[in-house]
Amino acid sequence: MxxxxxxxxxxxxxxxxxxxxxxxxxxxxxxxxxxxxxxxxxxxxxxxxxxxxxxxxxxxxxxxxxxxxxxxxxxxxxxxxxxxxxxxxxxxxxxxxxxxxxxxxxxVSKSRFLALLNMGISFRKSGDYEHAILYLIKTLEYAKNFPSGKELASCYNEIGTVKLQQKLFDEALEFFQKSLQIRERIGHKKGVAGSLNNIGDTYKKMGQIRKALDFYQRSLLIKENLGNKKLIATTCNNIGLLYIKLEDYELAKNNLRRSMSLKEEMKDKLGIVNTCISFGQLFRIQKNYTESEKYLLRGNRIVEEVGSLHLKKEIYKELKELYLTKKEFGKMTTYYDRYVEVKDSIFNVESMKSINELETRYQTREKEQQIEVLNIEKEAKANESFYMKIVLGVFLFSLLPIGFFAKQRQKTKILKEKVAASNNESTRLGMELHDSIAGDLSHLCRSMEKVNGDDTFVKQLRKISDQVRGVSHQLNMNAIANQNFRDALSDSLYLNHFPQNIDLQIHLPVGFELEDFEKKINLIRIVQELVNNSLKHAQASSIVIKFRKESKSIQFEYADDGIGADLNKIRKGNGWFNVQERAELLSGKIDIQTSPGNGLYFKLVV
The missing domain is CATH 1.25.40 (Serine Threonine Protein Phosphatase 5, Tetratricopeptide repeat)
Structure with missing residues (x-):
């Protein structure tokens, strides 16, 4: 922020x-x-x-x-x-x-540069890394027009941040180093401190604690020279956490105390909560449970006041760990329940943001279409003249095709409403499943794990609980549609728990993306329907999914090596009707080939 x-x-x-x-x-x-x-x-x-x-x-x-x-x-x-x-x-x-x-x-203006850079940051923060990189590369080329190099360093730094979030650590280090070199050359001290800090973050995530500590300390020296208390406090907290990992608890304590002192001086409530969490971890590891509890409960009081869901989640998680270590299982269960509740709340908030964004896109598109229709009508009225009789004659002859198109339009409208209702109902069920059944199953698992955590039945129940949560995410099409296509496809197929005995191959070109969220939802639903058929009915051991763009069309191919079926029987099934309706809504052309014993081949061109 x-x-x-x-x-x-x-x-x-x-x-x-x-x-x-x-x-x-x-x-x-x-x-x-x-x-x-x-x-x-x-x-x-x-x-x-x-x-x-x-x-x-x-x-x-x-x-x-x-x-x-x-x-x-x-x-x-x-x-x-x-x-x-x-x-x-x-x-x-x-x-x-x-x-x-x-x-x-x-x-060549700073205004355009900042708009491009911030566009990349916006996509990165929303998790759309492919679009973030595309905009940042544009920004990179544009930044070369500025002689100072400061803009170029900012671009390298942002690209490094995207690579870090993608866990491409070597690439992240490369871009952060480029940013650092430019900032050192032009004497941009605050920028140098930021680049050093980012390199430290990267090494920390790589598990190279000593290297991370070195870069954090170099960053801290510059921040101390600049006198920026907020940055000093944040870096001291980070250094304290690294010393905890290195088991040098005295140095950890010194850095955390300094961080806390500065944050209290600035009345930075969110910062105080973060340092309370760090102290809670430190004292719990040292088995000083009284001090750990004191800091965590202090952080809890503040976070209740400021209302940050993400910090609540971290506080509840640490309190749960503390009471688990102390074997106070009643309190442990209480805070674990609160942790799950807040985690679910964050999920719901993010889902609602996705829904609102999708609605905004839809409304914007509807308004644009309305404006276009009004402009056409206005132009038509302006051109009315003595040719009206001729137009009327043409109109009489065109009644037949107009009737056909009107009927087709009505059919498309009904189909669109039906598919939209299906998507909305699916999303509603997904959210209810996530909030009710999944939560109850999780609570039941925790209760039984306290009694006998190694029991086979308990493990199976935990597996079922995880599967229910996975299904709830699969059903929430609004949340899926807000992701980039690759992640949306992965979540919709629940790839983390896909049957291991199935050879699944997914071929997506680099940078493949669909801006039209309705098209994205319908294509993903078609994939889900086909995969479901292959797993439940076709007895397939191999599935191949391919997407590619050719000219202005999107080509989707699907094949499995299952038992196949009579094509006429397939066309009578509910699953096929769902696929056909969605393909029709997309104005797509279907080619399907199957017969008993010969698997399934499905192709859709949109």
């Missing part, structure tokens, strides 16, 4: 320095917009996001009224970064696209 606030402040300062001369700054309407942006950033720094959004939207509107393009771009870009912070990624990308539409590609 700090990174995005920093970008906002940098962007604002740049805009003021470049866009406004001293004479213009005295102009009342322009100065009013500048003040609105300042107020928005001020409210943002206080974490009052609603108020910040109101000020920035107001600035955006007033900038349009006075026809000041630069101020409009400034407020829009900052609004996009705010939406990123609020995890409203679709809204943030809409803002960045507005900026990109305003600023031509030929115009």
């Amino acid at each position: 700090l990174r995005y606030i920093l970008y906002s402040v940098i962007f604002f300062i740049f805009s003021i320095d470049v866009a406004f001369s001293k004479e213009e700054a005295q102009t009342s309407p322009r100065q009013k917009v500048v003040e609105l942006i300042k107020k928005g950033l001020s409210e943002w720094s206080k974490r009052d996001f609603e108020s910040a959004e109101k000020f920035l939207v107001n600035a955006q509107v007033q900038a349009l009224e006075i026809r000041d393009t630069q101020l409009y771009i400034t407020s829009t870009n900052n609004l996009g970064i705010l939406f990123n912070t609020k995890e409203e990624y679709f809204k943030s990308r809409e803002c960045y696209q507005v900026v990109l539409d305003f600023v031509s590609e030929e115009n």
Whole structure:
């Protein structure tokens, strides 16, 4: 979050320095917009996001009224970064696209650079790494137009962050090192500290604790010279955690105390909670359960006040571990239940964000279509003239095809509504299954594990509980549709628990993606239906799934080596009707080949 606030402040300062001369700054309407942006950033720094959004939207509107393009771009870009912070990624990308539409590609400007960079960050934060890399590569090329090198270093740093989240550690280190070299050359101390910290994060995730510690300490020295208390406190906390891993508990304690002292001085409540968690871990490992409990309960009180779900999850997890170690199973069960409840709440919040984003996309598309229809009607009325009689004659002859198309349109509408209802019901069932049955099964498993954790029946029950949770995720099509296609396909087929005796091959070209979420949902549903048939009825031992793009079409091929079936019988089955309806909705062409003893081959061109 700090990174995005920093970008906002940098962007604002740049805009003021470049866009406004001293004479213009005295102009009342322009100065009013500048003040609105300042107020928005001020409210943002206080974490009052609603108020910040109101000020920035107001600035955006007033900038349009006075026809000041630069101020409009400034407020829009900052609004996009705010939406990123609020995890409203679709809204943030809409803002960045507005900026990109305003600023031509030929115009080398900081505004376009920041919009491209933030677009990549938005995709990265939403877990869409493929699109993040695509935008960051565009940003990389654009950044080469700036002589300072600062922009180029930022691009390398962001690409490294994506690679780190993808667990491509060698590539992450390569990009972080490139960023570090540029920042050292131009003397950008804060940037150098950030790059060193990121390299430390990478080595930490690689399990190379000594190397991670070295880079964290180098980063800390620079932050101390800069006097940035917040960054110092965060780094001290990270160093403390590394010393815990190295079992040097005294140095761990010293660093955590320093971190806590700075966070208390700044009244950084979220930071205090994080350090309370770190202290809880340290004292639990040292078997000082009284101190561990003291810090964790303090963190729990604060987190209840600030209401961060993610920090609640971490606190409950640590309290559960503490009481498990102390063999206080009653308290352990209480906090484990709270941990599961919060984890499920986070899942539901993310699902609702996905649903809202999908609805926003749908509504945007509907509005665009309505505008297009209105424009056509307007143009038609403008062209009305004495040719009306001729048009009327043509109209009479066209009644037959119009009737046909109207009937076809009605059929498509009914089919669309039916498929949409099926998707909505599937999603509803998935969420209910996740919140009720899966939760009850999990609670039952924990209760039985306390009595006899090694019992075969208990293990089987745990397996069933995991499978129910997996099925709930498979059913939630809104959550799946918000992922990139590869991850969506993986989750929908529950690949982590796919039968090991089945040879499953999935062929997806690098960068294969579908922007149309309806097309994505329907194709994934077709795959699920075919796989379900192969596993339950066809007795297949091998399944091959292929997707590829050719020109403007998408080609999907599916084959199994099962027992096959009579084609006429297949066409009478409910599963085939579902596949056929979805293919028809996509205006796709189907080719299906099967016979008894010869497996199944299915091809769909959309």
